[in-house]
Amino acid sequence: MSSIPSEAELELLVLETLADQGWVTAHGTEIDPESGYPARTDFREVVLRHRLEAGIRRLNPELDDGAVEEALRAVIAPESQSPMQENWRAYKLLTQGVPIESRAPDGSPRTVRARLIDFDDPFANDLLAVHQFRVQGQHHNRRPDVVLFANGLPLVLFELKRAGATGASLRGAFNQLSTYQRDIPDLFTWNQLCVISDGVLARAGQFTSRWEHFAPWKTIEGTLASAALPQFEVLIKGMLQPERLLDLVRSFTVFTTEGGRVVRLVAKYHQFWAVNKAVFATTEAVEGDGRAGVVWHTQGSGKSYEMLWYAGKIMRHPVMENPTLLVLTDRNDLDDQLFDDTFAASLPNAPLPEKPVQVDTRAELKGVLSRRESGGIVFSTIQKFGLSQAERNAGQAFPLLSDRTNIVVMVDEAHRSNYDFIDGFARHLRDALPNATFIGFTGTPIESTDKSTKSVFGDYIDVYDLTQAVEDGATVKVFYEPRLARVELPSEALNEIDDSFAEAVALVEDTAREQLKSKWARVEAIVGSSERLAEVAADLVMHWEARRGAFAGKGMIVTMSRRIAAALYDEIARLRPSWVTDDDTTGKLKVVLSGSAADEALLQPHIRTKEARRALRDRAKDPNDELELVIVRDMWLTGFDSPSMHTMYVDKPMRGANLMQAIARVNRTFKDKEGGLVVDYIGIAEDLKSALTD
Structure with a gap:
């Protein structure tokens, strides 16, 4: 029977x-x-x-x-x-x-x-x-x-x-x-x-x-x-x-709009339990030392929506007495993505009880927090809690903004090193909001050597790792393919790319350039030489055409510098002129960069307004749009979600959390997609193994 x-x-x-x-x-x-x-x-x-x-x-x-x-x-x-x-x-x-x-x-x-x-x-x-x-x-x-x-x-x-x-x-x-x-x-x-x-x-x-x-x-x-x-x-x-x-x-339900149509989502089991644990930990921390803890849920498993559901539930919790919620990221593009794609995109009361606001300046942030007696969902970057050089020279501390206890500071990617508790932004946060409760959300684990994160936020509230996410079908497996043998990187460049170099390159380009000084110039010149980029472009085009022929979807190319991104675009355009257009509404290949009118001429065609970048992002997320490949330096490496994206070409040194966040762009579930692929042109194999071990 x-x-x-x-x-x-x-x-x-x-x-x-x-x-x-x-x-x-x-x-x-x-x-x-x-x-x-x-x-x-x-x-x-x-x-x-x-x-x-x-x-x-x-x-x-x-x-x-x-x-x-x-x-x-x-x-x-x-x-x-x-x-x-x-x-x-x-x-x-x-x-x-x-x-x-x-x-x-x-x-x-x-x-x-x-x-x-x-x-x-x-x-x-x-x-x-x-x-x-x-x-x-x-x-x-x-x-x-x-x-x-x-x-x-x-x-x-x-x-x-x-x-x-x-x-x-x-x-x-x-x-x-x-x-x-x-x-x-x-x-x-x-x-x-x-x-x-x-x-x-x-x-x-x-x-x-x-x-x-x-x-x-x-x-x-x-x-x-x-x-x-x-x-x-x-x-x-x-x-x-x-x-x-x-x-x-x-x-745990969210209504949002996509392409003019209403869409609804509901939490999966790991999101439901993590958010309820986080809400309980927050209410306990309000009466304790203000450290609610850290939620580590692997990239691609729905962390942004967890933050949204947490915000809605903690705002309504009677113990919190209509709290003010401050949502912090460490980059403007991440702030925009989390705000635009998740929080502001949700329809009223599904689940947020009020409309979130985004502050653009430090003065505006200070004004919003110091005037509020209750309520409010405020988005900002943590850099707005920095001191100017003049303030530092004068020995000034960051001013008190509010001493209320029902303020919750929710930090995205809480493991990052710039949340320094000793003399950095976290210290200034505590000076500004001494009685606030701190909670962190991260898609990658806190590294064993990272002591400051726990000192600011506390221990793990909930963990949902990569293995469990793949087993549950919340994400797909990511496979690795080295291409160094086909596009050789000179040994003098390889010898220069150590852990400190990879960590610095993860920063904003101007900061990386300043930290690495002459080393940056030497390696960037070798990695971005015209001869090498011609080889990369030829191999990448051949690989993508074969990949695209077998799997419908999209790909991302990650470069070490903005100059290399623009130069690689030109090389690919020379090989496949039909892929490129000057119109952002058409074309199979685009470059997505931050920048301004002061940047060099090579970059200018690829520097866009926020609205233009948002329109291009919508194309990249649409599986039916002809846009197939995007070249980036650091934009869209976190927070960008395009489920049909299945291939990432890496030509940028990366390690640890930054590497894990980047490759997660290709681990989203989509129709019959069995896995994502990371194609390595610069030698990240050991860093990838180390990041997975952590």
């Missing part, structure tokens, strides 16, 4: 597990319009109106009959033909309540909000799991396997198959969701999660998610569950326990 349950047996096992978590179960025929106790009047209805009305009355006893009827109409009457637009409308009503116009005792108009769900007391809601829930579409009747209702609203959809059965598979269950979207789209207006399982495997995702974004839920109480437990059982107990499900809905 097979140990794999039949589809009917799996359905019953799912219902039993749901019942153990507090869900009341029923067969569709028990509540159908034709039953003795109908929960709806028509098979076309997907909301259980009677249960919804009872829930509204129970949660809002102050509403009169007219207000209850108004709330019901708002829930049931669609406003758009777009399922995603309707889902966004429903989410706002679900999490913020239905706005009802009424009159205050003095007769003045006022708006109250009718709650549809009690998020604070999950079991105050009517929780119902219905199997074989029949829905009549315009052309077809469909019968989803299991639907979870809260107060009559269909929040979760299960599609179940039997592994090994003819025509049935986990992928078949995923495909069935598309059939439901086509035939019974109304079922997805209130949908928050879709679950698919074949009795062996189980995955969860959004109804609009691509296949690769349906993911397992591997924990029940925050640690990896035993592999002996069925995946559907772990997912139900870990994700669909009512308190946890409602936490996911309210605090």
Whole structure:
């Protein structure tokens, strides 16, 4: 006898597990319009109106009959033909309540909000799991396997198959969701999660998610569950326990826009637990020494969204009393990326309670922080906490900006060496905000020799490493291919490229040039010689054409200097003139550099405004756009996310965290992408091995 349950047996096992978590179960025929106790009047209805009305009355006893009827109409009457637009409308009503116009005792108009769900007391809601829930579409009747209702609203959809059965598979269950979207789209207006399982495997995702974004839920109480437990059982107990499900809905969902369309995302298990641990650690640190700790989640596993969900949840936490959140990065382009792509891109209250702001000057930063008594999500670079040379010469300390305790400083890539606690930016941060709480997020581990990071932030809050991310399918493997044998680097240059050189090159180019002085000039001249760049260009073009022929997607070329980037572009353009244009909206090859009008003529065609760089970034992220290759020096090596990017050509010395951050540009999941590839032209093999060991 097979140990794999039949589809009917799996359905019953799912219902039993749901019942153990507090869900009341029923067969569709028990509540159908034709039953003795109908929960709806028509098979076309997907909301259980009677249960919804009872829930509204129970949660809002102050509403009169007219207000209850108004709330019901708002829930049931669609406003758009777009399922995603309707889902966004429903989410706002679900999490913020239905706005009802009424009159205050003095007769003045006022708006109250009718709650549809009690998020604070999950079991105050009517929780119902219905199997074989029949829905009549315009052309077809469909019968989803299991639907979870809260107060009559269909929040979760299960599609179940039997592994090994003819025509049935986990992928078949995923495909069935598309059939439901086509035939019974109304079922997805209130949908928050879709679950698919074949009795062996189980995955969860959004109804609009691509296949690769349906993911397992591997924990029940925050640690990896035993592999002996069925995946559907772990997912139900870990994700669909009512308190946890409602936490996911309210605090771990994000709505954003891409190309003019609304997109929604929900946290995976590692993000959910890390953020909740971080919130708890922060509330504890407020009463302690102000060091909440560091979240290390490997590059590509969704760290930016973790920071977003953390921000939304900590801002609403009652213990924090409407805190001010200061988000710090150490580079302007990273500040722009995190702000533009993640925080400012999220739609209101999904999840942020207020709109974030970005400050451009130190004076503006000081003004914002010193004037605020509460609230606010403020983005800045840590360099704005520096002292001018005149202030240093005068022996001035950084001024006090606020002594409030409900200020949280959230630092991206918290391991970087410039967060120096002794006489650097971290010291000035403490002087400016002495009672603030500090938390760090990083995509690479804190190096064993790095003592200052822990002194500023504290110990690890949560760790999600590269191995686990690949095993979970959160990222793909990255493979290494040396090309030094084809493009030889002279020994005099190799001898100059030691650890200190690689560390300096990771800095902004002007800083690296200043630190390395004559060594920079010697190595840059050799690495960027016209003869060598001609060899690199010829090999790279040949390699990319073969790679691109086998794998659709994009690539990135990383160079040691901006001059080399521009010169390499010219060499490739000479070999493949059809790849390049002077128009940023067309062309297969572009260079992305920072710079100004004062830079040399060679760089000027590649220096753009922030808006122009953003438009080019959108092209690079679009898998259907003809732009295939981008050449960079340091821009886009962190924070840039283009899932279709699968190849990185490295011609820049890098090591440690900077190397790991760079190669993570090619580790994102995308359709059937099996892995990323790092092509080495300068000899990073030992540095890569060392970085992976750390």
